[in-house]
Each structure stands twice: as structure tokens, then as C-alpha cells.
Amino acid sequence: xxxxxxxxxxxxxxxxxxxxxxxxxxxxxxxxxxxxxxxxxxxxxxxxxxxxxxxxxxxxxxxxxxxxxxxxxxxxxxxxxxxxxxxxxx
Amino acid sequence: xxxxxxxxxxxxxxxxxxxxxxxxxxxxxxxxxxxxxxxxxxxxxxxxxxxxxxxxxxxxxxxxxxxxxxxxxxxxxxxxxxxxxxxxxxxxxxxxxxxxxxxxxxxxxxxxxxxxxxxxxxxxxxxxxxxxxxxxxxxxxxxxxxxxxxxxxxxxxxxxxxxxxxxxxxxxxxxxxxxxxxxxxxxxxxxxxxxxxxxxxxxxxxxxxxxxxxxxxxxxxxxxxxxxxxxxxxxxxxxxxxxxxxxxxxxxxxxxxxxxxxxxxxxxxxxxxxxxxxxxxxxxxxxxxx
Numbered sequence: 001x002x003x004x005x006x007x008x009x010x011x012x013x014x015x016x017x018x019x020x021x022x023x024x025x026x027x028x029x030x031x032x033x034x035x036x037x038x039x040x041x042x043x044x045x046x047x048x049x050x051x052x053x054x055x056x057x058x059x060x061x062x063x064x065x066x067x068x069x070x071x072x073x074x075x076x077x078x079x080x081x082x083x084x085x086x087x088x089x090x
Numbered sequence: 091x092x093x094x095x096x097x098x099x100x101x102x103x104x105x106x107x108x109x110x111x112x113x114x115x116x117x118x119x120x121x122x123x124x125x126x127x128x129x130x131x132x133x134x135x136x137x138x139x140x141x142x143x144x145x146x147x148x149x150x151x152x153x154x155x156x157x158x159x160x161x162x163x164x165x166x167x168x169x170x171x172x173x174x175x176x177x178x179x180x181x182x183x184x185x186x187x188x189x190x191x192x193x194x195x196x197x198x199x200x201x202x203x204x205x206x207x208x209x210x211x212x213x214x215x216x217x218x219x220x221x222x223x224x225x226x227x228x229x230x231x232x233x234x235x236x237x238x239x240x241x242x243x244x245x246x247x248x249x250x251x252x253x254x255x256x257x258x259x260x261x262x263x264x265x266x267x268x269x270x271x272x273x274x275x276x277x278x279x280x281x282x283x284x285x286x287x288x289x290x291x292x293x294x295x296x297x298x299x300x301x302x303x304x305x306x307x308x309x310x311x312x313x314x315x316x317x318x319x320x321x322x323x324x325x326x327x328x329x330x331x332x333x334x335x336x337x338x339x340x341x342x343x344x345x346x347x348x349x350x351x352x353x354x355x356x357x358x359x360x361x362x363x364x365x366x367x368x369x370x371x372x373x374x375x376x377x378x379x380x
Contacts, residue, residue, distance in 0.1 A: 046315055046318065048267050049271055067277055070268055
């Protein structure tokens with residue numbers, strides 16, 4: 001896996017995700033540019049829900065099912081992190 | 091040999107599609123009694139000519155009864171399957187008046203509805219799914235969605251519309267990134283979300299639980315989801331007893347601190363309990379222990 005460097009926010013989010021989903025890799029191994037769903041990190045729809053729950057708890061950001069931008073938001077750790085940083089309430 | 095995603099209406103396969111279309115046609119035009127006459131030759135046809143379902147039926151009944159089934163018992167297995175498919179036509183048309191229903195455990199559903207935090211309904215390919223809607227009729231305002239694969243959803247949606255266009259059964263399609271976010275939103279709005287939790291699709295992740303004494307693999311998804319979202323879980327089984335009689339069971343599956351594995355074990359235990367009592371209601375006509 002080609003790993004580009006994670007920003008500080010991305011590292012924190014990656015750590016949250018890895019912990020919530022009990023993934024068998026280190027947070028810094030998550031490629032910030034790779035897709036989260038299916039290929040890339042290989043997550044399924046329940047994993048996406050778990051991520052949404054932990055993001056809501058930690059950052060106060062609600063991820064909605066009918067958001068037209070979901071494909072982009074969950075497109076990578078980087079885009080998810082950008083979305084969270086823009087909308088965070090805590 | 092991973093089978094493509096299929097719901098229980100498409101098993102046993104092929105020839106039954108035509109047979110079922112004939113039943114539905116007769117049912118809608120002539121009524122239940124004449125259509126039921128057709129169940130006899132159809133069941134007989136399956137018993138004689140559908141080798142794979144017959145083998146599956148024999149294997150299942152042998153396990154459930156603890157001895158090889160008699161010829162008549164296998165016939166009854168196919169007949170029960172066909173009868174519930176016929177009755178679906180009437181149940182989807184809200185002709186509950188045609189049936190004698192014994193509803194057991196409806197309080198669990200009422201309580202979950204009153205609590206307003208949504209609820210999971212877990213069923214199986216066992217008995218009639220449509221008859222379990224009886225409880226929805228007692229509970230006006232109850233919003234029920236079914237979680238299923240898109241291909242099935244489209245076909246089932248089309249079938250339901252063909253039978254009763256006014257019926258608004260909502261379907262949450264599986265297989266997209268947002269599927270489970272949608273489930274949560276539906277529950278948050280107090281909705282009920284139904285899932286059939288006995289059948290794995292393709293290489294879906296599974297939990298192995300002893301079933302009738304032999305380890306069998308059940309899909310992880312429904313149990314993981316229920317354990318994650320911590321909503322009430324109600325099991326429902328609509329068991330066909332013959333004639334126009336159904337016995338519908340609603341049972342609360344106590345969550346407590348149960349993880350997915352505990353939930354699955356509890357579900358399988360109850361499924362086994364009911365399946366042993368009404369083995370002819372088992373509608374997985376394939377090698378379930380594969």
C-alpha cells in the first residue's frame with residue numbers, strides 16, 4: 001500500500017476508526033487517499049454506520065443516509081476528515 | 091457454487107415460477123378454494139420431479155424429525171410451501187378475514203411501539219412472512235421497512251404492487267454504503283425494521299451456531315446490526331397449521347449486553363424450537379448446512 005502522510009486530524013480520525021471497528025492494522029497504515037467502503041479499507045455498510053456513530057459522538061457531526069455527497073464524503077479518510085472538520089460542533 | 095442472491099420465493103427454482111404464476115392468476119380470479127385445489131398437483135409435481143428440492147426436503151425432515159420422513163410428510167412439506175405462497179396473495183390484499191389467526195406475544199410488539207425507539211423484527215424463511223403483518227394492522231401508524239437485497243427488493247416490490255398497488259411496504263435496499271445509515275434513521279423515527287436472519291448470501295460473513303445438533307452458518311450482519319444499535323429485537327414466525335389457520339409468534343429477544351454472537355445463538359435456539367414443532371414450515375429448500 002502506498003501511504004501518503006496523514007495530517008494530525010486524519011491521524012486522530014484514523015485512530016478512532018481503527019479502534020471502533022477493531023481493525024487489524026495500525027492507524028498510520030490507513031492510506032488517507034484510499035476508499036473506505038469496499039475496496040481500499042474494505043469496509044461494509046455496518047462499518048460505515050459504526051463510523052457514523054463514533055463521529056457523531058466525538059465530533060457532533062451527523063452523517064445522513066440521503067446526503068447526495070456521501071460517495072465523496074466516504075471516498076477516503078481525507079475527504080471524511082475534511083467533512084468532519086468543516087461541520088464539527090465539538 | 092455460490093448461489094446468486096435469492097429470496098425464498100425463488101426457491102425451489104425454475105419450474106416453480108410458472109407454477110406460482112398460475113396459482114396467483116387462479117387465486118385472483120377464482121378465489122382461495124379453487125386455487126387450493128391446484129396445490130395438490132403442484133405439490134405432487136415437486137415431489138416427483140424436482141430432485142434437488144426433494145433431496146433438501148428429505149434431509150431437512152430427517153434432521154427435524156429424527157428419522158427419515160414418510161412420503162406423505164414430504165408431500166406435506168411442499169404443500170405447506172405452496173399454500174403459504176397462495177395465501178400471500180390474499181394476505182397482501184388485506185383479506186385477513188379469510189384466515190383464523192392465533193397471535194401469540196403481541197404485547198412485545200405493542201411495548202416496542204409505545205417506547206418509540208424503533209425495533210428490529212427478525213424472521214426466517216420459515217412459515218409465512220406476510221401473515222406476521224397482522225400485528226401491523228393492530229397498530230395503526232406503525233412504520234415497517236424490510237431490509238433486503240436490491241434485486242429481491244425490485245422483484246418483491248413488483249409482486250406486491252401487482253397484487254395490491256395501495257400497499258406501501260417500504261424496502262431498504264442492502265448493498266449500498268448508506269444502507270445501514272438508513273436503517274438507523276428509520277429506527278430513530280420510531281420505525282420497525284424487518285430482516286430475515288437465517289440465510290447467508292454468497293460469501294457473506296457468518297456466525298456458526300449448532301442447529302438441530304449440527305453446526306450451521308448464519309449471516310453475521312443482522313445480529314451485528316442489532317447488537318450495535320441496541321434497539322428492541324422481536325422475533326416473528328408465522329406458522330401455517332393447515333386449512334386456513336396460522337399461528338403467529340412474536341417473541342422478544344432480550345438484548346441486555348449480548349453481542350452479535352449471543353444474539354445469533356438465541357435466535358437460532360428459538361428458530362430451532364419452532365422448526366422442530368412445525369418442520370413443514372421450513373422453506374430453505376437447499377442444503378442449509380453446506
